[in-house]
Amino acid sequence: MKDSLIILTGPTAVGKTDLSIKLAKAVQGEIISADSIQVYKYMDIGSAKITQKEMQGVPHHLIDVLNPNEDFNVVLFKNMANKAINEILDRGHIPIITGGTGFYIQAVLYDIDFKENEDDGYRSSLEKLLEEKGAVYLHDMLKEIDEKSAKDIHFNNAKKVIRALEYYHQTGEKISEHNEMERAKSSPYNFAYFVLNCERAKLYQRIEKRVDIMLEQGLVDEVKNLIDKYKLTADMVSMQGLGYKEIYSYLMGEISLDEAVYILKRDTRHFAKRQLTWFRREKEVTWVDKDFYDTDEKCLEYMLRVLKDKNIIL
């Protein structure tokens, strides 16, 4: 019998947090946050982090576990999430993954193998090459060792080209072949994968309103304090979060506050769109349409029905 796992996700600002609490209470669940920014301490306003009060006693994992100057990535997430899932299951509770990072969810759900990764300086030598010889040069290098990857990855996508080269360097294996194998995996869990969604125009309205509220709550001060306290720079993972990078640019005097807000709203809309693209492609997804189930209670009712059908709850 496979272990149970519930996933509740959706584009940013759609209203996942409120619903996740109601769901957790209804099924005796504990929440694991799949969010690349909420893992960081002191990054509360810009990440729209859930408050202690809002948690209403429901246990939450992977929130506030790193300092803003620490690295984070999908592998760290996967390890931490797996640990949390096992603990939750041991307690006889149901793990609920909530958050908008589709890639992280996929990594756990399909138990993707990322292999060991030792930094021997190869990566930074590639980055140097990129700067000196350009993206096409690296792409040509990839073509020689892994033609399929070179075909799949656009030459401008240097980040992915570098990763593919690095992978081959470290394992002697083509990443395209590895990915193909990993993709064929089926999940070790008995799961339900809910994607909360609403009409695009409404979602965009919610996003803009939410950004305005963040500013009222003091987003600029939050970012300023973080930078002072942790000596953060633009290339750190935490500073790539929406709301942080734009305000960072403003504080560095690169753009005006108005521009920062405009860009933040726009890029958050783009982000929401990308999330939806991801979920659309994901297999075995249960869409929960907020326009159809117009209250959280109705959404919940529907979700509980699905969970019963899948024998995740009785």
Place this chain on the structure above:
RNA sequence: GGAUGGAUAACCCGUAAUUGGUAGCGGUGCUGACUGUAAAUCAGUUAUCUUAAUGACUCUGGAGGUUCAAGUCCUCCUCCAUCCA
């Protein structure tokens, strides 16, 4: 009444087009990719029609003209700005 400069950008915004030679680019919007930075990174597309293609057919304030060819040159008209009366 006269003089000079101007009117383009396919829902929208900003900006091009050389001696006359494919109305280009950027933004927004839309679509997609993604297996170790994923709130990251990258790509495509954005007049209309169809059989969806290396297809058809329109578009530079309006009407005409010159030319193989006009956003560009000529004539007239409309509107805007500045100046002179």
